[in-house]
Amino acid sequence: MANQTELDGFTYCWSDHATGKVYVGIHLGDLSDGYICSSKAMKQEYKERPHDFTRQILFYGSYSICAKFEKELIAALFKSDKNTFYNRSNGKKILFDDVIKNKIRDKAQGRKMPYGHLEKMLAARIGKPGPRKGVSLSEETRKKISDSKRGVVTSKMGHKHTLETKKKMSESAKNRPVITEETRLKLSILAKADWAKRKQEKGLVY
Numbered sequence: 001m002a003n004q005t006e007l008d009g010f011t012y013c014w015s016d017h018a019t020g021k022v023y024v025g026i027h028l029g030d031l032s033d034g035y036i037c038s039s040k041a042m043k044q045e046y047k048e049r050p051h052d053f054t055r056q057i058l059f060y061g062s063y064s065i066c067a068k069f070e071k072e073l074i075a076a077l078f079k080s081d082k083n084t085f086y087n088r089s090n091g092k093k094i095l096f097d098d099v100i101k102n103k104i105r106d107k108a109q110g111r112k113m114p115y116g117h118l119e120k121m122l123a124a125r126i127g128k129p130g131p132r133k134g135v136s137l138s139e140e141t142r143k144k145i146s147d148s149k150r151g152v153v154t155s156k157m158g159h160k161h162t163l164e165t166k167k168k169m170s171e172s173a174k175n176r177p178v179i180t181e182e183t184r185l186k187l188s189i190l191a192k193a194d195w196a197k198r199k200q201e202k203g204l205v206y
Contacts, residue, residue: 011059011066018052023086026066042086118196
């Protein structure tokens with residue numbers, strides 16, 4: 001392995017032996033320059049009880065390679081045990097452990113959307129494709145959806161229409177007026193506005 005002085009930085013891991021938590025980070029500098037980490041929470045704990053912490057140097061190299069190694073390592077470890085991390089972000093991605101998720105959920109419960117806010121959100125979406133449009137489901141996801149629906153009994157399961165009913169449905173479909181794209185858009189806007197109004201009157205909770 002090359003000498004650290006010939007390289008740009010290093011990836012490190014702090015271990016808090018009192019709590020079992022760890023912090024993974026990178027630093028552009030020398031091993032002996034006194035740098036601790038960028039986590040305010042961990043630095044506060046380190047300041048109060050430095051004897052409980054040890055640092056392991058995981059990788060030497062150029063800063064870009066160290067950053068990539070740090071990101072992949074945090075992603076893998078956080079996925080397996082997210083409650084033992086001081087890290088709160090992985091690059092631009094914010095990391096939420098169960099404690100933070102519960103705090104966010106508790107704070108959001110009972111909050112009502114400001115009057116007129118929902119209508120603005122719906123108006124902003126008019127003419128734009130849905131967030132899931134064009135998304136293809138993997139075979140694994142399709143199988144999970146299929147398996148979840150097996151054995152589910154619906155109100156129409158086993159129901160058969162009589163010949164008379166089928167004839168009426170056929171005649172009704174033939175006489176159905178042709179709806180243009182312009183009319184469809186108007187109907188959609190009216191339906192969304194009506195839905196938003198009824199939700200607002202009941203007090204939409206999100």
